Structure formats: structure tokens, C-alpha cells
Amino acid sequence: MLGLWRKIHRTGRVAEPAPPQPAGPQPEAARLLGGSVQVRHVDAGSCNGCEVEIGSAFGPVYDAERYGARLVASPRHADVLLVTGPVTRNMAQPLRRTYEATPEPRLVVAVGDCARNCGAFAGAYGVAGAVSDVVPVDVEIAGCPPRPEAIVEGLRKLTGR
Numbered sequence: 255m256l257g258l259w260r261k262i263h264r265t266g267r268v269a270e271p272a273p274p275q276p277a278g279p280q281p282e283a284a285r286l287l288g289g290s291v292q293v294r295h296v297d298a299g300s301c302n303g304c305e306v307e308i309g310s311a312f313g314p315v316y317d318a319e320r321y322g323a324r325l326v327a328s329p330r331h332a333d334v335l336l337v338t339g340p341v342t343r344n345m346a347q348p349l350r351r352t353y354e355a356t357p358e359p360r361l362v363v364a365v366g367d368c369a370r371n372c373g374a375f376a377g378a379y380g381v382a383g384a385v386s387d388v389v390p391v392d393v394e395i396a397g398c399p400p401r402p403e404a405i406v407e408g409l410r411k412l413t414g415r
Contacts, residue, residue, distance in 0.1 A: 272321075275415075276407045281392045283359035284412040287333050290322040291412050294332035294356070298349050298385065299375075300339025303399035304366040308336065311405040318406045322413035329355040334412060337385045338365045340372040346382040353389040363408055364391045367398040374398070 284291075295308060311318045312325060326332050329352045341349055353362065364385040367373035375381050385391055395408040 276411050278411060280411055280414055281361060283361050286359045289413050289415055291333045292326045292331055293323050293334045293336050294326055294329045295336045296349060296352055298337055298339045298345045299342035300368055304338040307399045307402050308405060311402040316402045316406050318409050321410050321415040323409040332356050334361045334363060336363050336365055337369050340368045340375045340381045341383055341385055341388045342380050343382045346388050349388050361392040361412060362389055363393045363395065365395045365405060366400055367396060370394045370396065
């Protein structure tokens, strides 16, 4: 056991360097958050493809937490709503309530093509619209589903790290 501890101590921390900072402007409200955001994920009616990628983005490989983004269980503790899927008729009012329960300054990130423009579900009878039709959106992340790198890049725009 002591030999293993010595090897760990000799090797030190091994990690890939962080990618360059994302290009583009940072939303004004993100500057007020001071480089750290608490994120509440809301599934507004997705196929769960984006949820798998969000899980990867916060997992050990992509580790979104090292850039200052942390998942929380309540919108009352959140700074950011990470919304996936087209907004279904049944989820329009809960999404509005979740948005209103999030304290100011609050930001909304639409993750995936379905959240941005309803994607493959456009025109479906149970779809109320895209996320921007229900609540104001600050950052959009394209893809069906978006890669974990894209999700982390979108979150880095909010943290500034």
C-alpha cells in the first residue's frame, strides 16, 4: 500500500490541458455571477439523447465542474436553467414556473436542436414550441444530440473560465 501511495505522490496530478476559452460574447447576466454557476436541468419533453450527453459533460472525462458549473436539485438554488427537448403542452406551464422560481440574475440555455427549434418534433400535436417560445433563452447549443464538448463550451461562456 505504501508503494502505491509513493507512486501516486511521484506522478502527481495528470490531466489534459483545458481547451481555449470559447469565442463570442458572454451574456451580461453571466458577468454578475462571478465565474461560477449553479445549473438546474429541465427536461421539457426530449427523447433523452441530450440527457445522456449532459451526463457525459458533467462526468469525469469532460468534467464541466472544473469550469465552475455545478448541477443542483432545485431551481431556487440555480443560476442557470439547462433546458432540453421541445416544450410539450404539458410542460409549458411547469417550465414557466421553474423559470419564475429561479432567482435573478437567471440564464436559460437551450440544449439541442429540439430545444432551439423543435427539431424532429416540429409541428407535432403535443408540442407547444421551442424553449424560446416559452421563456427567454440566453445561450443555444446546437446538435442532435450536442456533443459533450459543445455543452461544456456553452457552460464556459456563462462562467467565463
